[in-house]
Amino acid sequence: MTDNPMNTIVTDWCIVSVMEGMDRIGEVIWGTIVDDMTCRFATGDYLCTSQIIKFNSSNQLITTSSGSLYQVIGKGKKAIIDFDDFELLRNGFSPEMINQLNLAPNDYFH
DSSP, X not given: OOSOOOXXXXXXXXXXXXXXXXXXXXXXXXXXXXXXXXXXXXXTOEEEOSOEEEEETTTTEEEETTSOEEEXXXXXXXXXXXXXXXXXXXXXXXXXXXXXXXHSOTTTXX
16 A cells, blocks of 8 residues: 555546445446546546445545545535446446436437
């Protein structure tokens, strides 16, 4: 462990609760990369993390189940998506975009 524990800095972030029916499966962070000391992400890339296991609100540090550490800056949002839509989140669709897709009529994209 280094003296500087921050691996990745994220802005415009959201804690997304992933639901299956009425059951919450877990929570992830979705946001935009400001800086990544692990060189996994470029500045401006979107990020969807593995499951959050610890959120220290005093210093805005979040640890995920993969062992990654994220510092979130600014005020975050909360969102809920259905497990069926999780792949969309992982592929770069924001929670807001997913909700808009779900509100569109079924024949809108055909």
